[in-house]
Structure formats: structure tokens, C-alpha cells
Amino acid sequence: xxxxxxxxxxxxxxxxxxxxxxxxxxxxxxxxxxxxxxxxxxxxxxxxxxxxxxxxxxxxxxxxxxxxxxxxxxxxxxxxxxxxxxxxxxxxxxxxxxxxxxxxxxxxxxxxxxxxxxxxxxxxxxxxxxxxxxxxxxxxxxxxxxxxxxxxxxxxxxxxxxxxxxxxxxxxxxxxxxxxxxxxxxxxxxxxxxxxxxxxxxxxxxxxxxxxxxxxxxxxxxxxxxxxxxxxxxxxxxxxxxxxxxxxxxxxxxxxxxxxxxxxxxxxxxxxxxxxxxxxxxxxxxxxxxxxxxxxxxxxxxxxxxxxxxxxxxxxxxxxxxxxxxxxxxxxxxxxxxxxxxxxxxxxxxxxxxxxxxxxxxxxxxxxxxxxxxxxxxxxxxxxxxxxxxxxxxxxxx
Ligand code: TTP
Ligand code: MG
Numbered sequence: 001x002x003x004x005x006x007x008x009x010x011x012x013x014x015x016x017x018x019x020x021x022x023x024x025x026x027x028x029x030x031x032x033x034x035x036x037x038x039x040x041x042x043x044x045x046x047x048x049x050x051x052x053x054x055x056x057x058x059x060x061x062x063x064x065x066x067x068x069x070x071x072x073x074x075x076x077x078x079x080x081x082x083x084x085x086x087x088x089x090x091x092x093x094x095x096x097x098x099x100x101x102x103x104x105x106x107x108x109x110x111x112x113x114x115x116x117x118x119x120x121x122x123x124x125x126x127x128x129x130x131x132x133x134x135x136x137x138x139x140x141x142x143x144x145x146x147x148x149x150x151x152x153x154x155x156x157x158x159x160x161x162x163x164x165x166x167x168x169x170x171x172x173x174x175x176x177x178x179x180x181x182x183x184x185x186x187x188x189x190x191x192x193x194x195x196x197x198x199x200x201x202x203x204x205x206x207x208x209x210x211x212x213x214x215x216x217x218x219x220x221x222x223x224x225x226x227x228x229x230x231x232x233x234x235x236x237x238x239x240x241x242x243x244x245x246x247x248x249x250x251x252x253x254x255x256x257x258x259x260x261x262x263x264x265x266x267x268x269x270x271x272x273x274x275x276x277x278x279x280x281x282x283x284x285x286x287x288x289x290x291x292x293x294x295x296x297x298x299x300x301x302x303x304x305x306x307x308x309x310x311x312x313x314x315x316x317x318x319x320x321x322x323x324x325x326x327x328x329x330x331x332x333x334x335x336x337x338x339x340x341x342x343x344x345x346x347x348x349x350x351x352x353x354x355x356x357x358x359x360x361x362x363x364x365x366x367x368x369x370x371x372x373x374x375x376x377x378x379x380x381x382x383x384x385x386x387x388x389x390x391x392x393x394x395x396x397x398x
Pocket of ligand 2: 010011104
């Protein structure tokens with residue numbers, strides 16, 4: 001049976017949430033992301049502001065210059081979290097196969113629901129109406145036989161859109177679109193592909209696999225499959241995810257503690273970001289080491305208090321690393337870190353512990369920047385020793 005995957009994404013989410021609270025903001029150029037004289041960047045621009053060229057990631061000062069009448073708002077994360085939870089609740093009424101991809105977007109697998117719900121398009125319209133009626137925010141929906149095409153279709157349909165790509169039409173739908181519209185094709189890859197004369201997804205789809213593999217490794221192979229509308233990734237319910245881990249083979253076997261810790265910090269930041277995206281917390285941290293003689297060990301530590309803070313996860317991993325090295329000082333070939341024993345989103349807030357509050361805000365701010373510019377857009381001090389070696393052979397599993 002052909003799958004029926006929905007990708008649902010709220011339109012100009014942060015601004016739309018602000019407009020629900022204050023109707024005076026409707027129909028105006030509005031930006032969430034601080035004051036005009038601040039050094040920050042735009043997190044979200046209303047569609048009216050986008051007409052002036054404003055977009056997420058643009059420095060606030062530039063936004064102000066391009067459209068001085070813009071209303072700048074500082075942002076209110078608890079408001080957005082509240083809207084997000086209500087949004088996900090609506091989606092969960094339609095199918096249990098729900099995979100949130102951030103606060104305002106999710107995949108929903110509706111395969112096999114047609115006899116129960118009626119035609120797919122009608123279901124999508126009902127879903128859009130419920131979101132509009134209950135949240136007062138418009139959503140855009142893409143429907144396709146796989147995740148990547150559904151995602152591109154929802155972006156394509158924005159704002160307040162609905163695009164269904166029928167089975168067999170995937171390649172012809174994607175072909176004319178610019179490569180930047182394909183998830184996973186970042187600015188670096190766009191630049192490299194331009195050198196091969198590739199500017200559309202259709203051209204990308206026809207490049208030899210060997211060339212993409214040479215240039216971009218397994219990521220290149222995946223991108224080529226996606227450009228051909230082939231993507232067998234399942235919609236993964238987060239409540240079925242039991243653990244998250246990342247590991248990397250080092251460029252050279254090493255005992256350099258500085259480098260090992262920097263790599264560990266980098267891997268921790270990646271799993272931490274994933275954990276926070278799922279709005280979950282972890283109790284158990286596991287370190288994995290492979291020595292140069294291929295001997296592989298794992299060491300775990302379970303904490304009383306679950307956490308989603310990078311620094312807390314890193315501290316545990318770092319301590320485990322120190323212990324391992326004190327027991328066996330032998331060059332390390334591979335290092336990995338994992339978290340398991342995951343709990344739900346409810347946090348046991350220790351109101352006296354302002355330092356963990358500060359860390360949470362820091363993680364949140366970094367997550368936002370990375371969401372826009374990619375993971376390596378921002379580096380924390382502890383990962384600087386590996387700044388030129390990020391992500392070469394990293395493996396990720398859930
Ligand atoms: P997006 O869904 O990417 O953007 P959007 O909802 O603002 O607009 P669109 O109609 O194109 O979907 O991101 C969702 C929210 O995430 C967005 O409202 C604000 C936040 N965000 C940032 O904080 N920084 C960013 O750079 C981006 C892209 C989003
Ligand atoms: Mg959105």
C-alpha cells in the first residue's frame with residue numbers, strides 16, 4: 001500500500017502566536033527577535049514583513065533598515081511552547097504515528113485511514129480547520145508517499161496551503177525546484193553543486209551516485225535518493241525512541257585529552273539538541289570508547305535527576321572518560337556518547353537552582369540559532385579544538 005504521509009507546519013509561528021494575543025499586530029510587518037538596536041537576528045518574520053525581504057536569520061539591524069515600520073517583539077518562549085503542545089494534541093487526534101520535528105512542525109502517517117476518515121484531502125482540510133479554529137493560526141500541509149516529499153510540499157504550499165503530491169508524481173514535482181528547497185542541502189553543498197552546474201533538484205537527481213558519494217559521502221547518496229523522491233524513513237513516534245547516541249571515529253588514534261573532551265562535548269551537544277527537540281529528559285549517560293586495538297568498552301552512569309542540559313550530560317560523560325583512561329591509557333580510535341532511560345517533558349524545576357535555569361536558556365538560545373543556520377553555525381568554547389574536524393564520520397542512532 002502506498003503510504004500517506006502528512007507534513008504539517010504552522011505559518012510564521014512565533015509571530016502568529018503573538019498575533020493571537022494582540023490582534024492589533026494582524027496584517028502588519030512584525031518580527032520576533034528583539035529590538036531594532038539589538039545585535040540579534042530575526043527568529044520569525046510575518047508574511048507582511050517578508051514582502052520587504054525580511055527573513056529568519058537576518059540581523060535585526062538590517063531588518064529595521066529594510067522595513068522601518070516593522071514591529072519588533074522580544075519573544076515569549078512559554079507562549080510558543082503552550083501553542084506547540086496544543087498543536088501536537090490536535091495532530092495526535094488524527095493518528096498515533098506522529099513525529100514532531102520542532103515546535104511548529106510534525107509528520108503524521110495516515111496510511112490506511114481513508115476507509116475511516118474519507119478522502120485524504122478532506123482529512124487534511126479538516127485538520128487545517130481545527131488548527132485554525134482552536135489555535136487561530138494557519139497551517140500548511142504537504143501530503144506525499146514519503147517524508148521528504150511531504151516536507152518539500154508543505155514548504156511549497158505556504159502560507160495556509162495544501163499540496164498533495166500523488167504517487168508517481170514525486171520526481172516531476174521536485175524536478176523544477178531549486179536545490180535549496182531540499183532538506184539537508186545546506187549553503188556549502190549548494191555552493192559545491194553549483195560548481196557541477198546543478199541548480200535544480202531535477203539536475204541533482206540525475207548526477208551519478210559515485211560523484212555524490214565522492215563529494216559528500218553517505219549524505220550525498222541520501223540526498224540523491226531524496227532528489228528522486230525516494231525516502232523510506234518511517235514516521236517515528238518519539239515515545240518509541242528509547243535512546244539517542246552519537247559516535248565518531250577520530251582522524252587519528254589519540255590520547256590527547258583536550259581533543260577527546262572537545263569531541264565528547266560536540267557529540268553531547270548534538271544528542272542534547274535532539275533530546276530537547278523531543279522535549280524529553282534522560283537519566284542514563286553512556287560513554288563508548290574503542291581503543292586502537294579495536295577493544296571496545298561502554299561505561300554508564302544513571303543520575304537521580306533526569307536532565308536535558310548539555311553541560312550536565314557532558315560532565316557525566318567526561319567523568320566516565322577520566323575513569324576509563326585512568327584504568328587503561330591506550331590510544332582511542334572511536335568515542336561516542338549516548339543517553340537512555342528517557343522521561344517525558346515534565347521538568348522537576350528546582351527553583352533555587354538558578355544556574356541550571358541559566359544553562360537551560362543558553363541551550364535554548366543555541367538550539368534556535370542552529371535550527372536556522374545548521375549545527376556547526378555556532379560553536380561552544382569547549383569544542384573549539386575540533387573546529388576543523390566536525391562531523392566527518394559521525395554516526396547517529398535512535
Ligand atoms: P519555521 O517553521 O522554519 O518558520 P516560521 O513558522 O516562522 O515560518 P513559515 O511560515 O515559513 O513556517 O520555524 C518555526 C519557528 O521557529 C519560527 O516561528 C521561529 C523559530 N525559528 C527561530 O527561532 N530561528 C530561526 O532561524 C528559524 C528558521 C525559526
Ligand atoms: Mg513554521
